[in-house]
Amino acid sequence: MLRVLRARLQQKHRTMGFPSGPAPEMPDRFAGRPVIQEPCPGDCRVCRDTCPVQAIRRGEDGRVELDMGRCLFCGACSEACPKGMIAFGPDYQLASARRGDMVVSPGPGTRAEAVSELARKFFSRSLKLRQVSAGGCNACEADVNVLGTPAWDMGRFGIQFVASPRHADGLLVTGPVTGNMLLALEKTYAAVPEPRIVIACGACAISGGPFADHPEAKNGVDSVLPVDLFIPGCPPHPLTALDGLLRFLGRPVPDCKKVI
Amino acid sequence: MGLFIPHIYNGEAISLSSVPVVQVKPFRLAVIAHVAAGDLISAMFAQPLGDGFRLYAVLCAPLREQLGIIATDVADSYPALTPDCPAANGFEREIFEQWGIRPEGHPWLKPIRFQPSRMTGQTPAVGITEFFSMEGGESHEVAVGPVHAGVIEPGHFRFLCHGETVFHLEISLGYQHRGIERALAGGPGGRTIHYMETLAGDTTVGHAAAYCAVMEALSGIQVPPVANSIRAIAAELERMANHIGDLGALAGDVGFLPTLNYCGRIRGDVLNLTAMLCGNRFGRTLLTPGGVRFGIDPDRRQRLLTRLDAVEKDLDTALSLMFSAPSVLARLERTGTLSMDLARQIGLVGVAARACGLSHDVRTGLPYGAYRFDSPPASTFHSGDCFARAYVRKLEVEQSIAFIRRQLNAPSAQNELRKPLLPLGPDRVTVALTEGWRGDICHVAATDHEGRFAFYKVVDPSFHNWLGLAFALRGQQISDFPLCNKSFNLSYCGHDL
Numbered sequence: 001m002l003r004v005l006r007a008r009l010q011q012k013h014r015t016m017g018f019p020s021g022p023a024p025e026m027p028d029r030f031a032g033r034p035v036i037q038e039p040c041p042g043d044c045r046v047c048r049d050t051c052p053v054q055a056i057r058r059g060e061d062g063r064v065e066l067d068m069g070r071c072l073f074c075g076a077c078s079e080a081c082p083k084g085m086i087a088f089g090p091d092y093q094l095a096s097a098r099r100g101d102m103v104v105s106p107g108p109g110t111r112a113e114a115v116s117e118l119a120r121k122f123f124s125r126s127l128k129l130r131q132v133s134a135g136g137c138n139a140c141e142a143d144v145n146v147l148g149t150p151a152w153d154m155g156r157f158g159i160q161f162v163a164s165p166r167h168a169d170g171l172l173v174t175g176p177v178t179g180n181m182l183l184a185l186e187k188t189y190a191a192v193p194e195p196r197i198v199i200a201c202g203a204c205a206i207s208g209g210p211f212a213d214h215p216e217a218k219n220g221v222d223s224v225l226p227v228d229l230f231i232p233g234c235p236p237h238p239l240t241a242l243d244g245l246l247r248f249l250g251r252p253v254p255d256c257k258k259v260i
Numbered sequence: 261m262g263l264f265i266p267h268i269y270n271g272e273a274i275s276l277s278s279v280p281v282v283q284v285k286p287f288r289l290a291v292i293a294h295v296a297a298g299d300l301i302s303a304m305f306a307q308p309l310g311d312g313f314r315l316y317a318v319l320c321a322p323l324r325e326q327l328g329i330i331a332t333d334v335a336d337s338y339p340a341l342t343p344d345c346p347a348a349n350g351f352e353r354e355i356f357e358q359w360g361i362r363p364e365g366h367p368w369l370k371p372i373r374f375q376p377s378r379m380t381g382q383t384p385a386v387g388i389t390e391f392f393s394m395e396g397g398e399s400h401e402v403a404v405g406p407v408h409a410g411v412i413e414p415g416h417f418r419f420l421c422h423g424e425t426v427f428h429l430e431i432s433l434g435y436q437h438r439g440i441e442r443a444l445a446g447g448p449g450g451r452t453i454h455y456m457e458t459l460a461g462d463t464t465v466g467h468a469a470a471y472c473a474v475m476e477a478l479s480g481i482q483v484p485p486v487a488n489s490i491r492a493i494a495a496e497l498e499r500m501a502n503h504i505g506d507l508g509a510l511a512g513d514v515g516f517l518p519t520l521n522y523c524g525r526i527r528g529d530v531l532n533l534t535a536m537l538c539g540n541r542f543g544r545t546l547l548t549p550g551g552v553r554f555g556i557d558p559d560r561r562q563r564l565l566t567r568l569d570a571v572e573k574d575l576d577t578a579l580s581l582m583f584s585a586p587s588v589l590a591r592l593e594r595t596g597t598l599s600m601d602l603a604r605q606i607g608l609v610g611v612a613a614r615a616c617g618l619s620h621d622v623r624t625g626l627p628y629g630a631y632r633f634d635s636p637p638a639s640t641f642h643s644g645d646c647f648a649r650a651y652v653r654k655l656e657v658e659q660s661i662a663f664i665r666r667q668l669n670a671p672s673a674q675n676e677l678r679k680p681l682l683p684l685g686p687d688r689v690t691v692a693l694t695e696g697w698r699g700d701i702c703h704v705a706a707t708d709h710e711g712r713f714a715f716y717k718v719v720d721p722s723f724h725n726w727l728g729l730a731f732a733l734r735g736q737q738i739s740d741f742p743l744c745n746k747s748f749n750l751s752y753c754g755h756d757l
Contacts, residue, residue, distance in 0.1 A: 003581060003584070004518055005299075006577075006580060007522070007577040007578065007581045008518065008520060009577070010573075010574075010577050010619050011522050011525075011574060011577065014525055017372035026709075027532065027535040027536050027539050028536075028537055028539075029535070029536075029537075029554060030535065030539045030540075031539050031545075033489055050450065051450070052449075052450035052451040052454055053451070056361070072454055072544075073540075073543055073544075073545075074453075074454065074544070074545050076450070077555075079553075079694065083594070111521075121341035131410075131411040131412055133411075133412065133413045133415075133436075134414070134435075135437075135438050136413065136436075136459065136461070136753070137458040137459070137460060137461025137462075137753050138412075138413055138460030138461045138462045138752075139415065139458070139462065139464070140461070140463060140546075141411050141412060142505075142542075143541065143542075144411060144413040144463075145523070146527075146528050146531075148411075148524075149521070149525050149527075149528060150521050150524065150525055151314070151525045151528055153558045161410075161411055163410070165407075165411035175436070177436065178375055178435065178436060178437055178438055179351075179383065179437075180386040180435045180436070180437055180756075181406065181414055181435045182405050182435070183386075184406045184435065187585075188407050194603065196271030204458075208274060209454075209458070210451050210455055210458055211438045211439070211443075214438060214439045215376070215439065216375070216376065216437055216438055216439035216442075217439070234454075234458075234544060235461070235541075235542065237541070238314075238528075241484060243752050259342050
């Protein structure tokens, strides 16, 4: 018993102050919200051809757009761009309630809204989630699991993963939704009582990720279920996920104002 | 000893035509004899050739620091190896499922991952197959999954029980199948490195390192020493993070909460060290064929060393607490025991094999990259139970910390991080083994006339080890399953591909 107490004293209290205190320090090489500059030669397509998952396109106005829902944040485009017009900044606030809001255009980006009226009304003080991995590679799974450890402690906000869909208010889905998991995902969703929400976590769950257009899998959760929150990344940093969950519930979070 | 199989080095490319192609009978005898003499089957797979198929076997002879590759041509069936060589079981089921080649005499060709047939494109309905069954008074079955209670990947488990005692555990996987091997053929392309990094996402560095070794062998380039060192540092950080997480989870499964909570956090601290290298906690984007994309400047080196010291200190109290608590030890010892003999027979690899006293470790047995100059000694323990699998992890974490420190304390005067990749040589084949945190990762690739992948075979350590978990459960209480499962902590997606 004394050993346990001694160890407890040595390990100290490590739960972070976020969101009322400062956000944990992010790695200096972290690849967050992409920043696209202009002007860009109209006939250049280096970034589009380099992107392994077709996340970059030209919009109707001819400007370069990057879809964070497809993006793996691998940086291949910024490495390839001959003019250095694409970079990945430190902004970790990437989650969005609408799929369309994840497309980044040139210029200073605005944070997409993540709040859901349904979530704010019913779950803002208690959100129980059933996690379903439907082809997830165990990176998204591991880094949402970490939110339950003492350092992140999302239980502080009443957010918790539960063992049964019957005890859950919604699903947090990872992976592109493999053909072999389709039925299990649908059954799990059907077992969640209404009102219920669905969160798509990671590039695979949003768009299929590296497996987009594979016949063995779907192109993400919203091809099967209605999705209420999208958390981009490969995998999303735990801070991106926690920030997204809190904003989803309409709870206050600090604004990540860092710009590059 | 059977037929002599010419050897190749780990990460060496040879001409595809120099792979010996023999008759089926000597092929069988050679593989069976080599495995009986202590070799491991690193990979066994088929490729279509003309009207039939070419069957390849890659053997790993750890004691002789060699790999061997041998092939035979078959039509649509051949005499199975499994009855004489149980380690071939998974491979033969896979070959049958993918190509419809029937290993005659195989005891039970159950689907292994319910993937589309590479011949007809038809997909069997997942989980629908025949399972072992048991009849009698008080016997019953417990079915679990594919969706589990925790935040983990999907798989289906069936326990055949008599009262609380498990007679057999049947493991039925395939839910994670994403078609990676199919998509790799014809590459490399823009997505190839991303397939590697997400084959088993908790082993991003292990699989990416094997892929890089394949690419570098096929294009005939040497990686700068600094890049090899950074790759090895990242691989050891990956090992540490996963082992520490597993040790915490094992403590949690026996209700010992202090270590569960401390290790949960310390694991995150280690992931943050990886993020210090490349910005991503799992090492994504760090490795690239030819080298690495990020270097370690002196300031970063110092910060890494300082934080590694803090990790070591926190870990020391967390683990000594766990390993000195009689209540923890009583639950770990003699739970889920595998014998060394069984481990050899079914071809167990990695932590699970070293916990049965087998000393095979790719880093020491077939060293690659920075491990050619400094390889952590293989950590073994003899008891084969949950305790051994926990204890080997603890030993390996300690060795990894020492290794990372040695690498960081010996900065190189050179600073070249990557070499340009040359076009891949045509009609070549290579085998690359790395020691992932779970064990042997084997990648086998061959190029066609134009230097594109004719095939790319991936064998994750979990492919060898799932059967080990099934055996570990025999005669155990069903309530010990979470503990046994966590002591192996195998990958579903690495198996399902």
